[in-house]
Amino acid sequence: MRKTFRVVGVVILAALAVLLAVMITPSLLEPRRRSNDRSNLRMVGLGLVLYGSQHEGRFPPGLHTLAEEGHIDSPRRLVSPGDSNPPSIGPQGFPCSYEYPGPLPVRVHRGIAVAYTRRGVFPDGRNVLFADGSVRFVRESHFSRGWTGRVSLQDAYNWLMERKEYLPENADLDRIADFYGMSRP
Numbered sequence: 001m002r003k004t005f006r007v008v009g010v011v012i013l014a015a016l017a018v019l020l021a022v023m024i025t026p027s028l029l030e031p032r033r034r035s036n037d038r039s040n041l042r043m044v045g046l047g048l049v050l051y052g053s054q055h056e057g058r059f060p061p062g063l064h065t066l067a068e069e070g071h072i073d074s075p076r077r078l079v080s081p082g083d084s085n086p087p088s089i090g091p092q093g094f095p096c097s098y099e100y101p102g103p104l105p106v107r108v109h110r111g112i113a114v115a116y117t118r119r120g121v122f123p124d125g126r127n128v129l130f131a132d133g134s135v136r137f138v139r140e141s142h143f144s145r146g147w148t149g150r151v152s153l154q155d156a157y158n159w160l161m162e163r164k165e166y167l168p169e170n171a172d173l174d175r176i177a178d179f180y181g182m183s184r185p
Contacts, residue, residue, distance in 0.1 A: 064090025
């Protein structure tokens with residue numbers, strides 16, 4: 001009888017250990033996914049600058065262009081490790097986890113967001129790539145208020161609209177407004 005209790009106890013203890021491991025594992029992986037996502041965004045930032053240096057100081061029309069023209073080392077850089085179902089972009093249908101406003105000039109204010117992880121990849125926020133190449137994690141509550149920790153999304157949008165001469169003639173102003181969370185009249 002005593003031996004039966006030991007076996008049952010061991011089985012229960014093992015089941016609790018497995019249950020605890022299953023509950024803890026996602027929370028342990030989240031910081032690593034965010035870190036890898038930041039690394040991907042930094043590489044995207046370098047690709048943007050490289051593209052701009054070869055194309056009259058303009059960022060590309062879409063992030064897919066970085067992969068198509070070899071400005072990033074792999075199209076996988078366009079996918080966040082935390083994104084299980086990224087949408088496809090560009091003619092080749094590259095999966096991409098990042099939002100991007102389109103062909104901005106390379107010489108924008110250094111605190112302006114130029115790309116960020118799409119909503120829902122991380123439960124509590126997004127990584128944001130700034131024009132100076134830095135990447136920061138911004139809580140969703142701050143993001144929804146338009147504040148990314150440097151220049152608010154609204155101020156960034158206003159800065160660009162006041163300097164439309166820097167934008168290419170074919171710039172999609174609706175896409176830019178959508179990226180910065182603004183509505184156009």
